[in-house]
Amino acid sequence: MxxxxxxxxxxxxxxxxxxxxxxxxxxxxxxxxxxxxxLSPKLVTAILDGTTGQDLTIKKLSARDIPLNWEEQHAKFLC
Structure with missing residues (x-):
């Protein structure tokens, strides 16, 4: 990355x-x-596997507030 x-x-x-x-x-x-x-390793894996439940691209992630706390990232981006 x-x-x-x-x-x-x-x-x-x-x-x-x-x-x-x-x-x-x-x-x-x-x-x-x-x-x-x-990004948390779990979130990166989910993005690569296409299992986030969201259409997360670099452009979309770059435009959003990304919490540093991995649990908050999971709550925000993983369904």
Missing amino acids: QSRSWVEKLKAGSSVTDITASEGISEGRLWKRIRLAF
Whole structure:
């Protein structure tokens, strides 16, 4: 997942400006997408298996508030 690599780059000391310049994206897009790095493994598996009960795409998830708490994610996105 690209968002996880961005988190690793930030942890390693890259700046947001460095990442956005190298990826050719806006800072807003980076922050919307980086939240995807914190999805629970159970939710990621359900998305890949198509069993969430919702049509969850990167675009749709990026536009929504994603709680950091995995139980809250399950309540919000898994039926």
